[in-house]
Amino acid sequence: MRLAFIEKLFTNREIGTNVQTTYLRFKGMSYENERYLCDINYVQLWKALARFRCGNTQLEAVLGEWKGVPYVERLCQGYDLGKVEDEEHLLLICPNTQKVRERFCSTLPLTHMSTLVELMQTTNMVTLAKFVACCQYQRTICPP
Numbered sequence: 001m002r003l004a005f006i007e008k009l010f011t012n013r014e015i016g017t018n019v020q021t022t023y024l025r026f027k028g029m030s031y032e033n034e035r036y037l038c039d040i041n042y043v044q045l046w047k048a049l050a051r052f053r054c055g056n057t058q059l060e061a062v063l064g065e066w067k068g069v070p071y072v073e074r075l076c077q078g079y080d081l082g083k084v085e086d087e088e089h090l091l092l093i094c095p096n097t098q099k100v101r102e103r104f105c106s107t108l109p110l111t112h113m114s115t116l117v118e119l120m121q122t123t124n125m126v127t128l129a130k131f132v133a134c135c136q137y138q139r140t141i142c143p144p
């Protein structure tokens with residue numbers, strides 16, 4: 001039963017919500033415990049990364065889903081980039097988090113060629129959790 005559900009989730013993307021598709025991008029096809037669950041001992045960082053990976057954010061891509069806004073109209077409100085404010089935008093593209101990226105670029109894969117999946121698969125989970133928390137905090141104190 002559990003295996004059948006997982007197989008259905010991985011093969012039928014139409015049943016997925018934004019949360020599921022976001023999670024699947026990070027998770028890939030493996031079904032095992034995530035390393036960050038053991039690697040991160042500080043509960044606030046653990047929660048920040050877990051929430052982010054599960055799509056529990058205040059990003060326009062997530063809020064728009066609740067409001068019924070078409071995906072392409074869930075734009076970053078702070079900059080006239082015409083880009084959807086999703087997880088990749090917040091961590092890798094948004095000018096609002098540029099200074100945070102600069103602070104972490106020596107310890108995380110944050111080049112202009114990096115992808116969100118590469119970032120989430122880093123072995124440096126504690127630093128990744130700090131980076132995610134800082135980006136979300138930056139968005140909070142300097143909202144779009």
Ligand SMILES: [Zn+2]
Binds near residue numbers: 077079085089094
């Ligand atoms: Zn932005």
